[in-house]
Amino acid sequence: MAIGFSCNMLKIIKPRLCILFILMSVGILFPSYAETKYASMVVDAKTGFVFSAINQNTRNYPASLTKLMTLYLLFEHIEKGKLTLDSRLKVSRKAANRPASKLGLRKGQSLTVKDAILAIVVKSANDVATVIAESVGGNERRFALLMTSKAREIGMSRTTFRNASGLPHRGQMSTAKDMARLTRSIINDFPGYYHFFSKRSFKFQGRVYRSHNKLLKTFSGAEGMKTGYIRASGYNLITTAKRNGTRVIGVVFGGNTSRSRNRHMNTLLTRAFKKDSKKIKRKVTTKLNHKRHIKVLDKIWGVQVGAFYSRAPAEKISKNIKKKYRMLFEGGEIVIMPLKKSRKRVLYRARILGIKRFNAFKACKVLKQHQKPCMEVELASSKPSHLNSM
Secondary structure (H helix, E strand, O other): OOOOOHHHHOOOOHHHHHHHHHHHHHHHHOOOOHHHOEEEEEEEOOOOOOEEEEOOOEEEOOOOOOOOOHHHHHHHHHHHHOOOOOOOOEEOOOOOOOOOOOOOOOOOOOEHHHHHHHHHHHHHHHHHHHHHHHHHOOOHHHHHHHHHOOOOOOOHHHHHOOOOOOOOOOEEOOOHHHHHHHHHHHHHHOOOHHHHOOOOOOEOOHHHHHHHHOHHHOOOOEEEEEEEEEOOEEEEEEEEEEEEOOEEEEEEEEEEOOOHHHHHHHHHHEEEEEEHHHHHHHHHHHHHHHHHHOOOOEEEEEEEEEEEHHHHHHHHHHHHHHHOOOOOOOOOOEEEEEEEEOOOOOEEEEEEEOOOOHHHHHHHHHHHHOOOOOOEEEOOOOHHHHHHOO
């Protein structure tokens, strides 16, 4: 439906009043871009389950989130044997002239593929993005076509790329949903390179560069991925984080400041993990109930075999003890229960739950005889608050 105005139709004689009225009317009927550029989405990296989504299909400027696709094509090139991490990439005049953020490369220089990856992840270097584009695609325009083609191939239906860096271009658009899909594809298709995204700094030609991604320090379980900003987009961010065996992907477009964007991402991820925690609680309780062939358990008995300030040792000791003393823990389930001690510290309690009360006391007696820590625990399955920290 088309809507039109004229000064004659509105019977407004003074031209300035007429123009003002029309502008106000358009503003009311059609929200400004600034009001619609916010978008967010949080998904499970493995299953794609959506924890939350707002404006996830709205097309916005991805800014430096674009560089994730640049890295995707670079990883693909390496996997095909066309490059190695030690291969050297040459710097052209065009690459050297790219605006900041950049490494300040000069025409004729070269850098290794590994350094190029780290420069993208840590520094978000625009000059390096162009170096990669020219090395893989011949020139940046052709590389952008490859980027868009790959986007369609992996299901990014509303994304178009025009350059490798995310520098301003009217035609370079994407969505929160498409960016979440790209992140999932990187994790699933190139697991051997995923560790690069957790790097907080890297050294190049004697200078140390530090990451813009502050959530790597402030959010427990954060693993990566990429920040982005241009004036037209606002402050964008993709963050991946893992807790209790679940990895989630958070995408935010259009933050007003980097700090407010980071706080918002923190809130979105925290909510997602709380939802997942409830799901795990139901799963564990149901599994334990099923093993006993009863509908409701009044009590869940088990033991705690250690507590650590990182998850890995908690998982390791639980598995080792359950395996070594399998007769004592028959029917039990390993559950790592985080307990937040402070804003930055989490205590991971290693527990084996779902055994008989008698076996819990017997297991601790045996373990203590072998100088191993053990404490009997009793949880009320009918009260969710006891399992909220799982």
